Amino acid sequence: QKEVEQNSGPLSVPEGAIASLNCTYSDRGSQSFFWYRQYSGKSPELIMSIYSNGDKEDGRFTAQLNKASQYVSLLIRDSQPSDSATYLCAVDQAGTALIFGKGTTLSVSS
Protein backbone atom coordinates (compact mmCIF):
# COMPACT_ATOMS: atom_id res chain seq x y z
CA GLN A 1 0.00 0.00 0.00
CA LYS A 2 1.57 3.24 -1.15
CA GLU A 3 1.53 5.85 1.57
CA VAL A 4 1.94 9.57 1.96
CA GLU A 5 2.58 10.82 5.46
CA GLN A 6 2.07 14.30 6.83
CA ASN A 7 2.07 15.69 10.34
CA SER A 8 -1.58 16.51 11.03
CA GLY A 9 -0.71 19.59 13.08
CA PRO A 10 -2.03 22.03 13.85
CA LEU A 11 0.97 24.06 12.87
CA SER A 12 0.67 27.51 14.36
CA VAL A 13 2.79 30.41 13.14
CA PRO A 14 2.54 34.17 13.66
CA GLU A 15 1.75 36.46 10.76
CA GLY A 16 4.85 37.23 8.71
CA ALA A 17 6.70 34.07 9.72
CA ILE A 18 7.75 31.15 7.52
CA ALA A 19 5.55 28.08 7.67
CA SER A 20 7.23 24.77 6.85
CA LEU A 21 5.09 21.80 5.86
CA ASN A 22 6.56 18.36 5.34
CA CYS A 23 5.56 15.16 3.58
CA THR A 24 7.16 11.75 3.11
CA TYR A 25 6.12 9.10 0.62
CA SER A 26 6.74 5.39 0.22
CA ASP A 27 6.66 4.80 -3.55
CA ARG A 28 10.16 5.28 -4.96
CA GLY A 29 8.72 5.21 -8.47
CA SER A 30 6.70 8.38 -8.00
CA GLN A 31 7.61 11.15 -10.42
CA SER A 32 5.16 13.95 -9.69
CA PHE A 33 4.40 15.77 -6.48
CA PHE A 34 1.75 18.32 -5.67
CA TRP A 35 0.62 20.57 -2.87
CA TYR A 36 -3.02 21.46 -2.49
CA ARG A 37 -4.65 23.93 -0.13
CA GLN A 38 -8.09 23.19 1.23
CA TYR A 39 -10.16 25.69 3.15
CA SER A 40 -12.81 24.35 5.47
CA GLY A 41 -15.89 23.31 3.51
CA LYS A 42 -14.17 23.83 0.15
CA SER A 43 -12.50 21.57 -2.37
CA PRO A 44 -8.70 21.24 -2.72
CA GLU A 45 -6.95 23.92 -4.74
CA LEU A 46 -3.67 23.19 -6.50
CA ILE A 47 -0.93 25.57 -5.38
CA MET A 48 2.34 23.91 -6.40
CA SER A 49 3.66 21.07 -8.50
CA ILE A 50 7.22 19.77 -8.54
CA TYR A 51 8.82 17.07 -10.62
CA SER A 52 12.60 17.42 -10.17
CA ASN A 53 14.88 17.36 -7.18
CA GLY A 54 15.54 20.77 -5.71
CA ASP A 55 13.49 23.88 -5.10
CA LYS A 56 10.68 25.45 -7.07
CA GLU A 57 9.49 28.93 -6.15
CA ASP A 58 6.17 30.59 -6.97
CA GLY A 59 5.52 33.84 -5.18
CA ARG A 60 5.53 33.25 -1.43
CA PHE A 61 5.53 29.47 -1.92
CA THR A 62 8.58 27.23 -2.34
CA ALA A 63 8.30 23.51 -2.90
CA GLN A 64 11.30 21.32 -2.19
CA LEU A 65 11.82 17.77 -3.41
CA ASN A 66 14.37 15.17 -2.39
CA LYS A 67 13.66 11.89 -4.16
CA ALA A 68 16.54 10.06 -2.50
CA SER A 69 15.04 10.79 0.92
CA GLN A 70 11.45 10.48 -0.42
CA TYR A 71 10.65 13.84 1.05
CA VAL A 72 8.65 16.84 -0.17
CA SER A 73 8.17 20.10 1.64
CA LEU A 74 6.33 23.37 1.20
CA LEU A 75 7.57 26.66 2.60
CA ILE A 76 5.23 29.62 2.89
CA ARG A 77 7.05 32.89 3.41
CA ASP A 78 5.47 35.97 5.00
CA SER A 79 2.53 33.86 6.20
CA GLN A 80 -0.84 35.60 6.24
CA PRO A 81 -4.03 34.77 8.16
CA SER A 82 -5.59 33.94 4.79
CA ASP A 83 -3.06 31.07 4.51
CA SER A 84 -4.82 29.31 7.38
CA ALA A 85 -6.07 26.08 5.81
CA THR A 86 -5.29 22.40 5.49
CA TYR A 87 -2.40 21.63 3.16
CA LEU A 88 -2.50 18.33 1.33
CA CYS A 89 0.53 16.63 -0.15
CA ALA A 90 -0.22 14.45 -3.17
CA VAL A 91 2.07 11.98 -4.91
CA ASP A 92 1.39 10.23 -8.20
CA GLN A 93 1.06 6.47 -8.25
CA ALA A 94 1.80 4.68 -11.49
CA GLY A 95 0.93 7.86 -13.35
CA THR A 96 -2.78 7.34 -12.98
CA ALA A 97 -3.74 8.20 -9.43
CA LEU A 98 -2.84 10.76 -6.84
CA ILE A 99 -2.26 9.44 -3.35
CA PHE A 100 -2.93 12.08 -0.74
CA GLY A 101 -1.64 12.57 2.75
CA LYS A 102 -4.23 13.38 5.38
CA GLY A 103 -3.09 16.97 5.45
CA THR A 104 -1.49 19.45 7.81
CA THR A 105 -3.65 22.15 9.35
CA LEU A 106 -1.93 25.52 9.33
CA SER A 107 -3.07 28.36 11.57
CA VAL A 108 -1.60 31.83 11.05
CA SER A 109 -2.30 34.26 13.86
CA SER A 110 -2.37 38.02 13.37
Add this chain to the structure above:
Amino acid sequence: KAGVTQTPRYLIKTRGQQVTLSCSPISGHRSVSWYQQTPGQGLQFLFEYFSETQRNKGNFPGRFSGRQFSNSRSEMNVSTLELGDSALYLCASSWDRGNTEAFFGQGTRLTVV
Protein backbone atom coordinates in the same frame (compact mmCIF):
# COMPACT_ATOMS: atom_id res chain seq x y z
CA LYS B 1 -12.20 29.12 -18.89
CA ALA B 2 -14.77 27.20 -16.90
CA GLY B 3 -13.54 24.97 -14.11
CA VAL B 4 -14.58 21.47 -13.17
CA THR B 5 -18.32 21.26 -12.59
CA GLN B 6 -19.90 18.69 -10.33
CA THR B 7 -23.61 18.12 -9.90
CA PRO B 8 -25.49 17.96 -7.69
CA ARG B 9 -23.72 19.82 -4.89
CA TYR B 10 -25.70 18.15 -2.12
CA LEU B 11 -27.62 14.89 -1.88
CA ILE B 12 -29.48 13.11 0.87
CA LYS B 13 -30.25 9.45 0.24
CA THR B 14 -31.61 6.54 2.23
CA ARG B 15 -29.68 3.35 2.93
CA GLY B 16 -30.13 0.84 0.15
CA GLN B 17 -30.77 3.43 -2.54
CA GLN B 18 -28.41 4.19 -5.38
CA VAL B 19 -26.99 7.51 -6.51
CA THR B 20 -25.35 8.94 -9.62
CA LEU B 21 -22.97 11.89 -9.50
CA SER B 22 -21.83 13.88 -12.50
CA CYS B 23 -18.58 15.62 -13.38
CA SER B 24 -17.82 17.88 -16.33
CA PRO B 25 -14.07 18.41 -16.69
CA ILE B 26 -12.26 21.53 -17.83
CA SER B 27 -12.56 21.93 -21.58
CA GLY B 28 -9.77 20.00 -23.30
CA HIS B 29 -9.06 17.80 -20.31
CA ARG B 30 -9.34 14.11 -21.06
CA SER B 31 -8.63 12.50 -17.71
CA VAL B 32 -11.15 12.42 -14.89
CA SER B 33 -10.47 10.98 -11.46
CA TRP B 34 -12.84 10.50 -8.56
CA TYR B 35 -12.02 10.72 -4.88
CA GLN B 36 -13.91 10.20 -1.65
CA GLN B 37 -13.10 12.50 1.25
CA THR B 38 -14.08 11.74 4.84
CA PRO B 39 -12.76 13.25 8.08
CA GLY B 40 -11.26 9.95 9.21
CA GLN B 41 -9.74 8.65 6.00
CA GLY B 42 -8.90 11.83 4.15
CA LEU B 43 -8.91 11.85 0.35
CA GLN B 44 -9.06 8.36 -1.13
CA PHE B 45 -8.76 7.49 -4.81
CA LEU B 46 -11.77 5.79 -6.34
CA PHE B 47 -10.97 5.50 -10.05
CA GLU B 48 -9.55 7.26 -13.07
CA TYR B 49 -10.97 7.45 -16.57
CA PHE B 50 -9.19 8.42 -19.75
CA SER B 51 -10.64 8.20 -23.23
CA GLU B 52 -13.76 6.48 -21.91
CA THR B 53 -11.73 3.69 -20.29
CA GLN B 54 -11.16 3.06 -16.63
CA ARG B 55 -7.37 3.09 -16.24
CA ASN B 56 -6.99 2.61 -12.52
CA LYS B 57 -9.19 1.74 -9.58
CA GLY B 58 -8.76 2.25 -5.88
CA ASN B 59 -9.60 -0.12 -3.07
CA PHE B 60 -13.38 0.32 -2.98
CA PRO B 61 -16.14 -2.29 -3.26
CA GLY B 62 -17.84 -3.04 -6.54
CA ARG B 63 -20.83 -0.94 -5.45
CA PHE B 64 -18.79 2.02 -6.65
CA SER B 65 -18.63 2.31 -10.41
CA GLY B 66 -18.17 4.94 -13.02
CA ARG B 67 -18.01 5.74 -16.67
CA GLN B 68 -16.77 8.40 -19.01
CA PHE B 69 -18.46 9.66 -22.14
CA SER B 70 -16.94 10.70 -25.45
CA ASN B 71 -17.03 14.38 -24.42
CA SER B 72 -14.95 13.45 -21.31
CA ARG B 73 -17.83 14.03 -18.92
CA SER B 74 -17.91 11.39 -16.24
CA GLU B 75 -20.42 9.87 -13.89
CA MET B 76 -19.96 7.77 -10.82
CA ASN B 77 -22.61 5.51 -9.36
CA VAL B 78 -22.93 4.06 -5.91
CA SER B 79 -25.44 1.27 -5.47
CA THR B 80 -26.96 -0.11 -2.27
CA LEU B 81 -25.90 2.88 -0.24
CA GLU B 82 -24.55 2.39 3.26
CA LEU B 83 -24.27 4.92 6.08
CA GLY B 84 -20.49 4.82 5.68
CA ASP B 85 -20.78 6.14 2.14
CA SER B 86 -21.60 9.57 3.53
CA ALA B 87 -18.74 11.73 2.30
CA LEU B 88 -17.63 14.50 0.01
CA TYR B 89 -17.12 13.09 -3.48
CA LEU B 90 -14.61 15.01 -5.54
CA CYS B 91 -13.84 14.86 -9.19
CA ALA B 92 -10.54 16.08 -10.61
CA SER B 93 -9.67 16.67 -14.23
CA SER B 94 -6.33 16.90 -16.00
CA TRP B 95 -5.40 17.40 -19.64
CA ASP B 96 -3.73 14.01 -19.89
CA ARG B 97 -3.32 10.96 -17.77
CA GLY B 98 -0.15 10.50 -15.88
CA ASN B 99 1.90 13.03 -14.12
CA THR B 100 -0.06 16.16 -14.91
CA GLU B 101 -1.71 18.72 -12.71
CA ALA B 102 -5.21 17.87 -11.57
CA PHE B 103 -7.92 20.41 -10.75
CA PHE B 104 -10.84 19.64 -8.49
CA GLY B 105 -14.50 20.47 -8.76
CA GLN B 106 -16.51 21.76 -5.81
CA GLY B 107 -17.59 18.28 -4.86
CA THR B 108 -20.86 16.56 -4.10
CA ARG B 109 -21.74 16.22 -0.44
CA LEU B 110 -23.58 12.90 -0.04
CA THR B 111 -25.42 12.13 3.16
CA VAL B 112 -26.88 8.65 3.66
CA VAL B 113 -29.55 8.36 6.33
